[in-house]
Amino acid sequence: MSFEFYRKHSLSIKFVFVLLGGAILCCGTLLADPEAKCALVVAVMACFWMTEIVPLAVTALIPLVFYPILGIEDAKNISTQYFKDTNVLVFGGLVFAVCIEHWRVHTRVALITLSFFGSNRGMILLSFMLIGWILSMWISNTATSSMLIPIAVAVADEFDPRRKALNHRWVADTEKSPPRRTTDCGNLNWDCQTGNGRKEAEESLLDSFLSFKRGLLLSVAYSCSIGGTATLTGTGPNALLLGNIEDAYGKDTRFNFGTFMIYSFPESLVCLALAWTVLYLIHINRPWRKSSESQDFIDKDSFERTIKQQYTGLGPLKTVEKIVFGFFIALAALWFFRSPKFITGWSDVLKLSDVADSTVVIAVVITLFACPSFSTEEEADKTVLTWPTVHEKMSWNMLFLLGGGFAMAHGVKTSGLDVVIMNALKNFEDIPNFLLLFIIICVVGFLTEFTSNTSTASVIQPIMSSLAKSMGVNPFLFMIPTTIACSFAFCFPVATPPNAIAFSEGTLRISDMIKCGVILNFCCFFVTTIFAFTWGNVIFNMNEMPDWAYN
Numbered sequence: 106m107s108f109e110f111y112r113k114h115s116l117s118i119k120f121v122f123v124l125l126g127g128a129i130l131c132c133g134t135l136l137a138d139p140e141a142k143c144a145l146v147v148a149v150m151a152c153f154w155m156t157e158i159v160p161l162a163v164t165a166l167i168p169l170v171f172y173p174i175l176g177i178e179d180a181k182n183i184s185t186q187y188f189k190d191t192n193v194l195v196f197g198g199l200v201f202a203v204c205i206e207h208w209r210v211h212t213r214v215a216l217i218t219l220s221f222f223g224s225n226r227g228m229i230l231l232s233f234m235l236i237g238w239i240l241s242m243w244i245s246n247t248a249t250s251s252m253l254i255p256i257a258v259a260v261a262d263e264f265d266p267r268r269k270a271l272n273h274r275w276v277a278d279t280e281k282s283p284p285r286r287t288t289d290c291g292n293l294n295w296d297c298q299t300g301n302g303r304k305e306a307e308e309s310l311l312d313s314f315l316s317f318k319r320g321l322l323l324s325v326a327y328s329c330s331i332g333g334t335a336t337l338t339g340t341g342p343n344a345l346l347l348g349n350i351e352d353a354y355g356k357d358t359r360f361n362f363g364t365f366m367i368y369s370f371p372e373s374l375v376c377l378a379l380a381w382t383v384l385y386l387i388h389i390n391r392p393w394r395k396s397s398e399s400q401d402f403i404d405k406d407s408f409e410r411t412i413k414q415q416y417t418g419l420g421p422l423k424t425v426e427k428i429v430f431g432f433f434i435a436l437a438a439l440w441f442f443r444s445p446k447f448i449t450g451w452s453d454v455l456k457l458s459d460v461a462d463s464t465v466v467i468a469v470v471i472t473l474f475a476c477p478s479f480s481t482e483e484e485a486d487k488t489v490l491t492w493p494t495v496h497e498k499m500s501w502n503m504l505f506l507l508g509g510g511f512a513m514a515h516g517v518k519t520s521g522l523d524v525v526i527m528n529a530l531k532n533f534e535d536i537p538n539f540l541l542l543f544i545i546i547c548v549v550g551f552l553t554e555f556t557s558n559t560s561t562a563s564v565i566q567p568i569m570s571s572l573a574k575s576m577g578v579n580p581f582l583f584m585i586p587t588t589i590a591c592s593f594a595f596c597f598p599v600a601t602p603p604n605a606i607a608f609s610e611g612t613l614r615i616s617d618m619i620k621c622g623v624i625l626n627f628c629c630f631f632v633t634t635i636f637a638f639t640w641g642n643v644i645f646n647m648n649e650m651p652d653w654a655y656n
Contacts, residue, residue: 119158119159122156122158123158123159126149126152126153126158129145129149130145130146130149130167130171130174130175131174133145133146133171133175134174134175139175139176139177139519139520139521139522140520140521140522140524140525142175142176142177142520143175143177143516143517143520143522144522144525145175146167146168146171146172146175146177146513146516147513147516147517147522147564149167150164150165150167150168150509150513150560150564151560151564153167154556154557154560154561154563154564155555155556155560160502161502161506161557161559161560162501162502162503162505162506162509163505164509164560165505165506165507165508165509165510165512166505166509167509168183168186168509168512168513168515168516169183169184169187169512172512172516177516177519177520178515178516178519178520182515183512183515183516186508186511186512186515187504187505187508187509187511187512188504188508189348189352189508189511190348190351190461190463191344191345191347191348191351191463191507191511192348192504192507192508192511193463193467194337194338194344194347194461194462194463194466195338195341195344195503195504195507196504197463197466197467197469197470198243198338198466199245199499199500199503199504200470200490200495200499201243201432201433201436201466201469201470201473202243202244202245202248203490203494203495203498203499204429204432204473204489204490205243205244205429205433206244206248206252206498207486207490207494207498208423208425208426208429208489209419209426210426210429210430210433211240211244211248211249211252212252212256212419213416213419213422213426214236214240215236215240215252215253215256216256216412216415216416216419217416218232218235218236219232219233219236219256219260219412220409220412220413220416226317226389227385227389227390229260229321229408230320230321230324230381230384230385230389231381233253233257233321233324233325233328234324234325234327234328234377234380234381235328235377236253236328237249237250237253237324237325237328237329237332238328238329238331238332238335238373238377239332240252240253240329240332241328241329241330241331241332241333241339242332242333242335242336242338242339243336243338243339243433243437245500245503246329246330246332246333246339246340246601246602246603247500247602247603247606249329249332249603250325250326250329250602250603250606250607251606253325253329254322254325254606254607254610256415257321257322257324257325258318258322258610259411259415260321260408260411260412261314261317261318261321262318263407263408263410263411264314264317264407264408265314266310266311266314315612316388316389316391317388317389318612319388319612319613319614319617320384320385320387320388320389322607322608322610322612322613323384323388323607323613323617323618323621324380324381324384325603325607326595326601326603326604326606326607327380327384327595327603327621327625328377328380329601329603330592330593330594330595330601330603330604331373331376331377331380331592331593331629332373332377333592334369334372334373334376334589334592335366335369335370335373335374336362336365336366336369337361337362337365337366337462338362340558340559340591340592341503341506341507341557341558341559341562342558342559342561342562342588342589342591342592343365343369343588343589344507345507345510345511345559345562345563345566345588346562346566346584346585346588347360347361347365348507348510348511349510349511349514349566349567349570349584350580350584352511352514352515352518353514353518353570353580354580354653354654355653357653358581358651358653359645360581360645361443361444361445361462362440362441362443362462363440363441363442363443363444363445363450364445364644364645365585366441367445367644368585368636368640368641368644368645369585369589371636371640372589372632372633372636372640375632375636376593376628376629376632376633379625379628379629379632380625383621383624383625383628384621387620387621388621423480424478424479424480425478425479425480425485425489428476428478428479428489429473429489432469432472432473432489435469436465436466436469439451439465439469440462440465440466443460443462443465470490473488473489473490474488474489474490474491474492475488476488476489476490477489503559506557506559506560507559509563510559510560510562510563510566513563513564513567514563514566514567517567518567523567523570523571524571526567526568526571526572527571527572527574527575528575530568530571530572530575530576531575531576533572533575533576534575534576538576538578538582538638539634539638542582542583542586542587542634542637543630543631543634545569545583545587546586546587546590546630546633546634547627547630549561549565549587549590549591550590550591550593550594550626550629550630551596551626553590553591553592553593553594553600554594554596554597554599554600555597555599555600558591558592558594558601559591561591562588562591565587565588565591566584566587566588569583569584569587570583570584573654574654577650578647578650579645579646579647579648579649579650579651579654580654581641581645581647582637582641582647582648585637585641585645586633586634586636586637586641589633590629590630590633593625593626593629593630593633595618595621595622595623595625595626596618596619596622596623596626597615597618597619597622598613598615598618604618
């Protein structure tokens with residue numbers, strides 16, 4: 106009865122809770138300390154983000170209203186947080202991702218890669234994971250998984266034994282002769298001499314197929330989440346980290362697209378390898394089962410035929426696809442070699458110290474709006490990018506969500522709440538840094554199973570900055586690993602869009618996600634902690650307190 110009541114009156118209930126949240130924030134005017142007022146705003150925003158009582162981007166607008174009302178910050182200063190340099194960087198990255206999706210360049214790259222890896226089940230799994238991992242570094246994990254899941258389903262269903270059964274009829278006369286088959290079943294090695302043996306073999310084969318398909322769906326979802334951690338533009342928390350670091354410590358921290366990718370790319374690759382190992386052992390190899398129960402049912406010809414059909418549907422390689430791919434290579438190179446610090450970058454040579462990563466991507470995007478597409482189709486766009494295309498396919502909510510995170514962090518700093526948090530966290534000084542970081546990463550990782558990773562990062566990053574200051578350690582030691590951990594959400598469909606897309610296909614069960622997700626979560630948490638104390642010292646000197654942290 107209670108559920109039915111909620112279903113009928115959900116909008117009214119949400120409206121009441123939104124009014125209640127507004128009333129609570131208005132009561133904040135009775136508080137004397139700005140730190141308490143800011144803490145109240147942060148608490149209400151966190152609750153709204155966790156419950157999604159209104160869209161995430163709408164919650165991100167709360168500081169625009171209540172920071173000025175509560176006297177935390179004036180409207181002019183807080184408004185600028187919603188379109189900072191980092192927001193421009195993300196905007197440019199999202200627009201370029203729209204261009205890639207619009208001309209289906211990512212689909213062609215995916216199918217070419219799949220045809221290269223062959224028809225072995227483990228290699229099929231690896232090929233989908235590599236494609237999802239690489240693409241999600243540059244375009245949203247939602248777009249990548251939306252493109253890959255249908256291809257994965259088409260590939261897997263080609264080997265469905267229930268479909269093959271239509272082509273392999275059994276003929277049996279139980280009184281006069283043993284059962285026999287009318288056609289050869291290739292590598293389907295089951296005992297066809299008795300009805301019971303055949304039934305057990307068919308059930309075993311179906312179980313192996315469903316396990317493989319579930320692993321394939323999970324491989325796409327997991328690789329898309331892991332790939333986003335490798336670049337600053339791959340996922341919201343990473344971009345948010347760049348803005349918060351520049352806001353708190355300036356631009357002399359050696360933290361940019363190139364240095365972050367040098368740090369996070371190897372870590373992301375290790376996590377991808379762990380994800381493949383976990384999925385392979387649980388869904389393909391399954392060492393706890395008899396070898397006959399984990400037989401290979403993949404037919405090479407069927408696999409190649411499926412990939413060829415998908416590729417043929419794209420038509421011949423178009424000039425515009427070559428243009429987009431060329432711009433992609435140029436953009437990645439310009440980003441990476443702008444000022445990578447380990448070598449002299451092009452901006453250093455040209456003495457363009459004021460140029461940022463956002464400058465580069467906006468220059469490329471403007472060029473794409475003017476570049477002819479050379480398409481011969483009448484309905485095709487005449488330029489590589491058009492504004493109607495961007496307006497329709499752009500993920501605008503991400504910009505507001507990032508802006509809300511920056512605004513929240515700005516209020517925490519200007520109100521003095523960061524100092525209060527820093528003093529409260531001094532009690533953790535006696536805990537070894539390695540153990541403390543691992544515990545925090547675990548908490549953040551499992552928290553993001555139920556909340557947006559960007560909203561989680563919005564709350565956790567200012568706290569990690571304050572914790573580092575209170576303990577006298579490099580802020581990167583806590584801020585970077587915990588930000589990366591925000592993307593390790595593998596256990597539930599609601600955790601990330603890729604998880605939801607994979608689960609919506611209908612084959613996956615919650616137990617499948619939890620079984621693999623918990624193991625992979627802890628593996629990635631441990632790897633992230635290890636990298637902070639090893640590779641992090643090489644790239645960012647995380648074991649030393651830098652001068653810019655004092656300033």
